Amino acid sequence: KVSPSAAPERLPFCRVTEEDLAFFRKILPGRTIVDPDLVEPSNVDWLKSVRGSSEVLLRPQTTEEVSQILRWMVTKSTERCLSSHQTFSHVLFSSYSYCNSRNLAVNPQGGNTGLVGGSVPVYDEIILSTSLMNKILNFDSISGVLTCQAGCVLENLSFYLEERDYIMPLDLGAKGSCQIGGNVATNAGGLRLLRYGSLHGTVLGLELVLADGQVLDCLSTLRKDNTGYDLKQLFIGSEGTLGVITAVSILCPRKPKSVNVVFLGCETFEQLLKTFQLCKGMLGEILSAFEFLDSECMRLLNTHLKLPNPISDCPFYIVIETSGSDPTHDAQKLHNFLEDAMTSSLVSDGTVATEEAKIKALWSLRERVTEALTHDGFTYKYDISLPVERIYQLVTDMRKHLGNQAKSVVGYGHVGDGNLHLNVTSPSKDPALLAAIEPFVYEWTASCRGSISAEHGLGLKKRNYIYYSKQSQAVALMGNIKAMLDPKGILNPYKTLPDNLKQ
Numbered sequence: 001k002v003s004p005s006a007a008p009e010r011l012p013f014c015r016v017t018e019e020d021l022a023f024f025r026k027i028l029p030g031r032t033i034v035d036p037d038l039v040e041p042s043n044v045d046w047l048k049s050v051r052g053s054s055e056v057l058l059r060p061q062t063t064e065e066v067s068q069i070l071r072w073m074v075t076k077s078t079e080r081c082l083s084s085h086q087t088f089s090h091v092l093f094s095s096y097s098y099c100n101s102r103n104l105a106v107n108p109q110g111g112n113t114g115l116v117g118g119s120v121p122v123y124d125e126i127i128l129s130t131s132l133m134n135k136i137l138n139f140d141s142i143s144g145v146l147t148c149q150a151g152c153v154l155e156n157l158s159f160y161l162e163e164r165d166y167i168m169p170l171d172l173g174a175k176g177s178c179q180i181g182g183n184v185a186t187n188a189g190g191l192r193l194l195r196y197g198s199l200h201g202t203v204l205g206l207e208l209v210l211a212d213g214q215v216l217d218c219l220s221t222l223r224k225d226n227t228g229y230d231l232k233q234l235f236i237g238s239e240g241t242l243g244v245i246t247a248v249s250i251l252c253p254r255k256p257k258s259v260n261v262v263f264l265g266c267e268t269f270e271q272l273l274k275t276f277q278l279c280k281g282m283l284g285e286i287l288s289a290f291e292f293l294d295s296e297c298m299r300l301l302n303t304h305l306k307l308p309n310p311i312s313d314c315p316f317y318i319v320i321e322t323s324g325s326d327p328t329h330d331a332q333k334l335h336n337f338l339e340d341a342m343t344s345s346l347v348s349d350g351t352v353a354t355e356e357a358k359i360k361a362l363w364s365l366r367e368r369v370t371e372a373l374t375h376d377g378f379t380y381k382y383d384i385s386l387p388v389e390r391i392y393q394l395v396t397d398m399r400k401h402l403g404n405q406a407k408s409v410v411g412y413g414h415v416g417d418g419n420l421h422l423n424v425t426s427p428s429k430d431p432a433l434l435a436a437i438e439p440f441v442y443e444w445t446a447s448c449r450g451s452i453s454a455e456h457g458l459g460l461k462k463r464n465y466i467y468y469s470k471q472s473q474a475v476a477l478m479g480n481i482k483a484m485l486d487p488k489g490i491l492n493p494y495k496t497l498p499d500n501l502k503q
């Protein structure tokens with residue numbers, strides 16, 4: 001029996017030839033990278049947990065270049081195979097026919113901060129990086145709609161907008177490297193989803209290049225448009241398996257005039273949940289984030305990143321952010337909430353920040369948990385959606401289940417969205433530990449009708465576990481959509497869909 005997490009077999013795609021390289025060099029002069037040292041960083045994921053063996057990195061600057069690359073991959077190499085194997089029937093029935101019908105495989109890559117092994121090749125797929133597609137195309141300061149190329153780094157977009165009194169509707173710890181195209185391709189959630197909703201709501205339009213090189217222009221900037229199916233939605237969260245996103249238009253909120261961050265400590269998770277309830281009721285429309293980390297996360301932040309705890313030691317910590325338009329009104333609301341939370345003993349300690357440096361420092365304690373974990377050892381990461389009242393029970397049950405097999409078992413995440421990040425570390429990769437975690441974690445999640453991937457996607461690592469969260473009819477329909485949009489399966493193979501559906 002093959003383990004669901006085992007590496008897939010290499011599918012019979014063509015290998016890159018000198019003729020292919022000559023074509024790529026012609027359309028991307030100086031941007032067709034074959035030096036192994038320069039390709040290497042794009043072969044390894046952010047977690048350093050998966051490694052491909054691609055020999056070619058392409059760095060297009062325009063949509064037309066992406067289109068030419070994909071057209072070459074499906075058409076030109078077919079012609080090449082056809083002419084070198086004389087007859088069509090020979091091509092169909094010889095061993096080359098497979099290669100011919102498969103052509104060259106491609107791995108779209110943004111900032112390479114993905115956490116499920118989707119952003120790097122598995123074998124020798126050509127890496128198509130959007131890093132040089134980093135132009136802002138338009139910003140409408142009346143509607144707040146930003147239109148830009150897919151390779152714009154999220155933080156650069158935030159800086160651009162802040163100068164114009166707007167902000168991006170999403171924010172995540174990887175903002176300095178992740179790109180808007182990658183964010184859309186993974187349907188990234190992050191720290192502001194509670195307030196501004198998911199990218200399925202804020203993305204107004206997309207421009208894509210399909211597997212055959214066709215450009216699909218759905219780059220609308222309209223808020224309302226019910227003319228037929230909303231095709232862009234299919235590509236949001238499709239992890240580079242249905243098309244390459246080349247441009248995005250997104251609705252951006254006004255920059256809040258007043259931002260406050262509160263860091264609180266709680267004795268129990270029940271108290272943390274009650275604080276969340278109180279907070280929603282009392283802060284209402286100004287609440288923009290409600291995040292948590294446990295004391296194990298704090299220990300890792302102290303030990304590995306030397307970040308001190310700003311309050312007294314507690315089993316649980318909360319980061320609350322408010323964003324509003326009236327500093328006096330927001331301060332009053334926050335004061336009333338804190339008074340209630342303290343007098344009812346829901347929270348045992350806390351600190352408030354209104355100035356930027358302290359706000360940043362408090363946010364670091366939540367945003368840098370991911371980084372602290374990488375210093376603790378090899379990290380097994382789980383990104384689970386559950387009914388909010390159950391989220392910490394999974395951490396406690398996992399600790400009991402693993403006993404002393406793991407180095408650390410930590411819980412943190414987006415309480416406001418019912419999204420737990422459960423992470424387990426060990427000194428090095430440990431197959432026995434992995435076998436103890438999986439499928440336990442997935443069965444536990446499925447028993448509460450949770451999702452085994454709340455916001456990171458399935459990528460390479462989780463593709464075969466999709467059935468824990470989706471019915472087989474739904475997965476089969478996904479397979480049909482993939483076959484229609486990418487009949488040769490060249491776009492990000494081995495990712496998202498389970499192996500038993502691969503063509």
Ligand code: FAD
Pocket residue numbers: 046107108109110111112113114115118119120130150171172173174177178179180181182183184185186187188189190191239240241243244245246367370371455456459492495
């Ligand atoms: P990549 O990692 O390069 O790619 C991710 C996937 O998208 C791959 O499957 C790739 O093939 C595909 N892809 C990339 N660009 C394109 C494109 N233009 N067209 C088609 N497909 C494309 N995620 C969250 O959801 N919430 C968080 O809070 C969060 N915090 C993080 C914090 C840290 C420190 C780190 C390291 C990661 C975090 N992530 C988070 C995960 C990751 O940052 C997101 O998934 C992010 O959206 C990936 O963007 P990227 O540009 O790095 O994409």
Ligand code: MLT
Pocket residue numbers: 173190366367369370383413414421
């Ligand atoms: C987060 O919320 O910090 C991210 O999703 C990254 C992670 O899960 O480690």
Ligand code: ZN
Pocket residue numbers: 190413414421455
């Ligand atoms: Zn997250």
